[in-house]
Structures are given as C-alpha cells and as structure tokens.
Amino acid sequence: MAEEMRIVLRNYGKIDPLKIEDYLAQGGYKALEKARSMGQAALIDDVKKSNLRGRGGAGFNCGMKWSFAASATADQKYVICNADEGEPGTYKDRLIMENDPQSLLEGMAICAYAIGANQGYIYCRGEYPQVIEILNQAIDQAKAQGLLGDFDIEVRSGAGAYVCGEETALIESIEGSRGEPRFKPPFPPVQGLWAKPTIVNNVETFANIPVIVDKGGAWYADIGNPAYPGTKVFTLTGDVNNRTFFEVPTDTTIRALVFKFGGGIRGGKKFKAVQIGGTSGAFIPESLLDTQVAFDAMSAIGATLGSGATFVLDETRDLVDVSTRIAKFFEHESCGKCAPCREGTARMHELMKKLNEGKGSSKDVALLEKLGRVMSYSCLCGLGQAAPAPVLTTIKHFPADYNAKLM
Amino acid sequence: MGYTDIIARYSDKPGGLIEAFHAVQKELSYLPEEVIVEAARIFNVPVAQAYGVASFYSMFSTKARGKNIIRICESAPCHVAGAAEVVAAIEAELGIKAGESTADGSFALELTECVGQCQATPVITINGKAYLDVNPAKIREILAEYK
Ligand SMILES: Cc1cc2nc3c(=O)[nH]c(=O)nc-3n(C[C@H](O)[C@H](O)[C@H](O)COP(=O)(O)O)c2cc1C
Numbered sequence: 244m245a246e247e248m249r250i251v252l253r254n255y256g257k258i259d260p261l262k263i264e265d266y267l268a269q270g271g272y273k274a275l276e277k278a279r280s281m282g283q284a285a286l287i288d289d290v291k292k293s294n295l296r297g298r299g300g301a302g303f304n305c306g307m308k309w310s311f312a313a314s315a316t317a318d319q320k321y322v323i324c325n326a327d328e329g330e331p332g333t334y335k336d337r338l339i340m341e342n343d344p345q346s347l348l349e350g351m352a353i354c355a356y357a358i359g360a361n362q363g364y365i366y367c368r369g370e371y372p373q374v375i376e377i378l379n380q381a382i383d384q385a386k387a388q389g390l391l392g393d394f395d396i397e398v399r400s401g402a403g404a405y406v407c408g409e410e411t412a413l414i415e416s417i418e419g420s421r422g423e424p425r426f427k428p429p430f431p432p433v434q435g436l437w438a439k440p441t442i443v444n445n446v447e448t449f450a451n452i453p454v455i456v457d458k459g460g461a462w463y464a465d466i467g468n469p470a471y472p473g474t475k476v477f478t479l480t481g482d483v484n485n486r487t488f489f490e491v492p493t494d495t496t497i498r499a500l501v502f503k504f505g506g507g508i509r510g511g512k513k514f515k516a517v518q519i520g521g522t523s524g525a526f527i528p529e530s531l532l533d534t535q536v537a538f539d540a541m542s543a544i545g546a547t548l549g550s551g552a553t554f555v556l557d558e559t560r561d562l563v564d565v566s567t568r569i570a571k572f573f574e575h576e577s578c579g580k581c582a583p584c585r586e587g588t589a590r591m592h593e594l595m596k597k598l599n600e601g602k603g604s605s606k607d608v609a610l611l612e613k614l615g616r617v618m619s620y621s622c623l624c625g626l627g628q629a630a631p632a633p634v635l636t637t638i639k640h641f642p643a644d645y646n647a648k649l650m
Numbered sequence: 651m652g653y654t655d656i657i658a659r660y661s662d663k664p665g666g667l668i669e670a671f672h673a674v675q676k677e678l679s680y681l682p683e684e685v686i687v688e689a690a691r692i693f694n695v696p697v698a699q700a701y702g703v704a705s706f707y708s709m710f711s712t713k714a715r716g717k718n719i720i721r722i723c724e725s726a727p728c729h730v731a732g733a734a735e736v737v738a739a740i741e742a743e744l745g746i747k748a749g750e751s752t753a754d755g756s757f758a759l760e761l762t763e764c765v766g767q768c769q770a771t772p773v774i775t776i777n778g779k780a781y782l783d784v785n786p787a788k789i790r791e792i793l794a795e796y797k
Pocket residue numbers: 296297298299300301302303325326327328329330405406407408409410411443444445446448449624625626
C-alpha cells in the first residue's frame with residue numbers, strides 16, 4: 244500500500260519557518276537560481292513536462308497556464324497566490340504557509356521569472372491573521388537577502404467570502420471591489436488583475452515548483468497517477484481515528500486514505516460515507532472506495548478531488564441533516580450575481596430543511612434533483628455549479644436516509 | 651488615531667479599500683456610516699460602491715457590535731462534532747443569541763463557516779484567535795480571558 248511522500252511538506256517540522264537561513268540550509272532558493280539559468284522557455288517546458296496540475300480544485304496544467312501569460316505582451320504582468328482556502332474541512336495551505344513560507348515565495352518568484360512579472364500578491368483569507376504575519380516576515384527576509392531580485396510580493400487579506408477563492412472574484416477583491424466572479428473569457432492569463440496578464444495559482448501548486456525545477460519535470464511526472472502526477476495533501480475530518488493531514492502520491496486510493504492513513508472509523512463503528520474536496524464535493528459510498536485520489540479518476544465516479552478535504556461519516560450519521568447544513572452554507576456564500584445560484588441555493592436550502600424536518604415528500608426530492616441539474620449547468624461560476632453535488636450524490640447513493648424522513 | 655488618518659494610510663494602495671476597512675475595524679469593531687462615507691471620498695468611489703464592499707464581506711459589520719468578536723464555526727466537520735451545543739452554551743453564558751451583542755458592548759456572537767482549524771473540531775475564534783476542540787464545559791473559562 245502507498246506510503247506518505249512529502250514534497251510540498253518536505254520541510255514540515257524540520258525548519259524554523261521564520262528563519263530564512265534554515266530554508267537556505269535545506270537547499271532553498273537553489274531552484275530559483277537554476278530556473279533563471281534555464282531561460283524562460285525551457286523553464287516553462289519543464290514545468291509542462293512535469294504535468295503538474297493545479298492543486299486549487301480545477302486541475303489545470305500549470306506549465307500550460309504559465310505559457311499563456313508568458314506569450315502575452317503587456318507592460319505589466321502579475322503573479323497571484325490563491326491562499327483563500329475557504330473550502331470547509333481544508334487547512335493544507337495554512338500548513339504550508341505556517342511551516343514553510345519560503346517555499347511558496349520561491350515558487351512564486353520562479354513563476355514571475357517564467358512569465359516576466361515583477362509584482363506578486365498573496366491573497367490570504369482574513370481568518371488567518373497569524374499566517375499573514377508569517378508571510379510578511381518571510382517576504383521581508385527574502386528581500387533583505389536580495390533573493391527576490393526585482394520581484395515584489397504584497398499580502399492582501401480576504402474578509403470572509405468563500406466565493407473569493409474563485410480566481411476572478413479574488414482578482415476583484417484585490418482591486419478593492421465586491422468579490423463577484425467575472426464572465427470568462429477572457430481568462431486571467433490574458434486579462435486578469437487590472438486587466439493585465441495574471442497567473443493565479445494555489446499555495447500547494449506553488450510549493451511544488453521549487454522541487455520540480457530542482458529535480459526535473461520528468462522526475463515529478465513519474466510520481467503517482469500519470470494523468471495527475473505528484474502528491475496531494477489531504478486533511479481528514481469527521482469520524483476517523485486520525486483526524487490529521489497526510490501528503491500522499493496521487494495513486495493512493497480513497498480506501499487507503501480513510502482506513503490506512505485515517506486509521507479507520509472511530510469507536511469501532513462502520514463506515515458510511517466520505518466527502519472529498521470540501522463541502523462542494525460528492526458523498527462517496529463504500530462501493531467506490533477503491534478509486535484513486537487523482538483528478539480524472541475522481542471525475543470518473545462523479546466526484547471531485549477539490550482541495551483534498553476528506554470528511555468521513557460513520558454509520559450513525561444522517562446524511563439529510565449534513566446535506567441540509569451544507570445547503571445553508573451555499574445559500575450564505577452565494578454572491579448573488581447570477582440568478583440560478585442566488586435563487587437556486589436558497590430554494591435548495593429551503594427544500595432540504597423541509598425534508599430534514601420530516602415535512603417533505605418524494606416530490607420534493609424529485610424537485611431537488613431537477614433544481615440541482617439546472618444549477619450545475621446554468622450557474623455563472625463553480626460555486627453554483629458545484630453547490631448541488633452533495634445533495635444530488637446523497638440522493639443517489641444514500642436514498643434510505645431520505646426515505647426515512649419522508650412524510 | 652482618528653478613522654480619517656487610518657483610511658488615509660491606505661489611500662495610495664491600489665484597491666486598498668478593503669485593507670483600510672480591516673484597519674478601521676480593528677479599532678472600532680465595525681464600520682460606522684461616516685467611515686464608509688469618508689473612505690468613499692478618500693478612495694474616490696461613489697458611497698454606494700464603498701457601502702457595497704462593506705456589506706459584501708462577512709467579516710465587516712455595518713452595525714455596531716461588541717468589542718470581542720466570538721465566531722463559531724458551523725461548517726459540516728464542526729457541525730457533526732457538536733457545534734450546535736457550543737452555540738447553545740455560549741448563548742446561555744452571555745444571555746444573547748447568535749447575531750447579537752451583549753448589552754455592555756463586550757461581546758459579539760456570530761456564526762461563521764470553516765475557519766481552517768479543522769484538525770480539532772468544533773472550533774471557535776475570538777478576535778481571530780482560534781480555540782480548538784471546544785465543548786460546552788470549556789466555554790466559561792475561555793470567555794473569562796476576555797472579561
Ligand atoms: C467557489 C470557488 C472557490 C474556490 N476556492 C479556491 C480556494 O480557496 N483556493 C484555491 O486555490 N482555488 C480555489 N478555487 C479555484 C480557483 O478559481 C482557481 O482555479 C485556482 O486558484 C487556480 O490555481 P491552481 O491552478 O494552482 O489550482 C475556487 C473556485 C471556485 C469556483
């Protein structure tokens with residue numbers, strides 16, 4: 244069975260995150276030096292060759308994304324790190340930033356060199372004030388050592404809006420506006436922050452970069468599942484024995500995650516369901532646990548990898564109750580820009596509440612299925628498109644929970 | 651420092667309105683109307699737009715609230731770990747409901763979504779500081795730190 248493998252958490256517990264000397268002693272900033280000696284085109288090619296795909300949820304090829312911004316001509320380009328981490332059950336980006344902030348800065352500096360940017364932003368969620376402090380100190384230290392060259396990085400604080408994790412909403416927020424997603428295209432690598440070519444990557448994506456540059460794209464492409472190579476950090480919550488985090492190769496199965504790394508279900512109870520990717524993820528039954536935790540393998544079973552949050556529920560849990568709570572989350576977090584999401588999330592919560600209180604009928608369940616389908620293709624951004632997933636997948640895989648509450 | 655000076659510190663930061671609001675809230679705990687009007691003037695945007703920003707983000711409040719802001723995570727992992735009992739215990743201890751502030755202005759009680767400390771649920775934060783593995787029995791002691 245798969246073992247833990249630490250790439251993005253390689254320095255976890257080994258260095259003092261507030262001492263850049265410690266990071267340098269582990270070979271830190273050698274990759275940036277190497278990247279600069281490779282030249283932009285060869286660097287981007289190597290990142291492409293690694294087949295590193297975004298760790299923020301959408302799984303887009305990182306080197307490919309960089310190549311779009313690199314080939315755009317503009318007087319100014321930006322590198323943004325998405326550290327909004329709002330997906331419930333997720334704290335992997337915090338782990339990276341708290342324990343090894345320099346690896347994130349080095350990854351961003353490599354990206355800046357690759358695309359020709361001299362200004363970076365880290366958009367960190369407002370719930371992490373202590374992380375913002377660490378990042379600012381780390382930036383000061385890197386600058387004092389002259390490691391970043393002409394690349395400047397500024398930390399911006401979010402203010403409690405889940406939708407700001409969506410890259411164009413995040414850009415709106417850095418611009419000082421309401422965090423409402425933009426229509427796409429144009430995509431950020433062509434027209435992003437202040438309408439300039441912009442790369443937005445997740446914290447975990449950036450933290451992979453120094454290692455990829457150091458060891459080579461081919462080395463990385465060989466780890467884990469070939470279609471989504473490398474490792475992924477998972478944070479386990481709910482009814483597992485080990486409620487903690489693990490970094491594992493992407494060919495690890497969900498079963499290994501829950502039963503090996505998670506240590507199985509607490510209190511000797513039986514497994515019922517696991518939701519992967521955060522609150523917008525699908526609920527997965529026992530019969531699908533042998534799926535690998537890679538992006539496309541998860542899509543193939545109608546689930547998502549998302550942020551890697553892994554929420555485990557035992558046999559005593561009522562999935563109608565849990566899904567009702569989740570429906571409230573989406574009603575609250577919908578930004579209101581598009582009608583299918585604004586109205587849909589409210590109606591979905593209303594119907595779920597009715598069912599949860601034992602006042603619903605099979606007609607309501609059918610209505611939820613229809614509403615969910617409509618939302619999944621008509622909402623403007625990923626928030627509304629993914630919002631129905633927990634409801635639809637619990638109806639599909641755990642109908643008994645619904646039937647038990649019907650009028 | 652008056653709020654005008656606080657806001658002005660961010661005036662040459664592109665898109666700095668949100669940072670300015672954070673800074674004012676640190677002092678006043680909320681964003682009074684005159685702050686929003688003043689920020690609109692300094693950042694040269696319509697008042698409606700500045701208000702739109704202030705009211706969009708859940709960490710900003712346009713209504714007066716207690717000084718110490720207690721936020722209880724009710725996202726699914728905290729929910730199944732017993733967040734509702736924690737809410738009830740804090741409500742009982744403070745004599746207010748979620749969404750309200752104590753009459754003496756010392757506490758505001760708010761429900762929130764995941765605060766990213768899910769390794770030890772349920773979680774509450776007070777002024778951004780996280781308290782882990784909270785249960786009703788721990789509430790009195792935690793709140794005493796702020797009384
Ligand atoms: C509602 C919503 C919330 C999102 N939240 C996050 C987030 O918290 N962190 C993140 O990195 N990406 C988040 N994303 C994905 C981003 O839009 C974007 O795809 C990502 O930052 C790109 O970086 P990557 O390619 O390195 O993954 C979210 C998307 C949506 C639709």
